[in-house]
Amino acid sequence: MQVEVRHAAHPDAVREFDTETLRMHFLVERIFQSGEILLTYSHYDRMIVGGAMPDEGGLTLSTPKEVGQSSFLAERELGVLNVGGAGRVTVDGITYDVAHLDCLYVGKGTLNVRFENRDQKNPARFYLVSAPAHAKHPTVHLTRTDARHLTPGEPETANKRSIYQYIHPEVCQSCQLTMGFTMLETGSVWNTMPSHTHDRRMEAYLYFDLDPDQRIFHFMGEPQQTRHIVVANHQAVISPPWSIHSGAGTKNYSFIWAMAGDNKSFTDMDHIAVGDLR
């Protein structure tokens, strides 16, 4: 397991960041590496994002010093969403078949989490998101048909998309974590436009299903001080609570969103009119 710590940055400081500094603070370039668990510990709401990509030997979630506990999930909850081939996740002796785009909520107090492939030629890529938790909720396996499905956007504004809400109060219990994914239709490239902030919750995006030679221009920053980060497939962006998080791709793509903070209300957003962005 490799863990990288990212400290929180004040918006006044971020105004001065150049491209490399923005990327160093907010872009997670490496999420999936075969036979390894790569994690990034963000000090925004202490959310951990990362990936587990098993090889023949499988992978066990160990406990890094950063979490300060005897087991990773002693005081945390975990969301797992598979963007690779079919896999298996074993949680304290119970094995779940976690197919492509299935999600697993793993509750606080879990002692053992193990990741394996079903087909070594098409390895699973488990995207992981964890936040501090103070209550135990049951571990739940969710498929796409369990998710809440929304279809915002229009072809005219190139933002027609499907939102699948998995770890969401109407679908699955959690302490502070919410998680799901958004899939853009062919010809639509804009996510989360009109954009918004929610200072009471931070958010992270993992972009996936993007062709290797295409990129997403992810927009961040205060609404009147926007900056962009050029993002490739299987890279994540940490969005501070004060920042917009929106993107335009050179082609359509999908992304996993996950949030932690004061509430789990997906619709609690401070919207910014397109004309007010700077």
Ligand SMILES: O=C[C@H](O)[C@@H](O)CC(=O)C(=O)O
């Ligand atoms: O606070 C909610 C998050 O920013 C995303 O879930 C928005 C999103 O997936 C979209 O509009 O496509």
Ligand SMILES: [Zn+2]
């Ligand atoms: Zn948001």
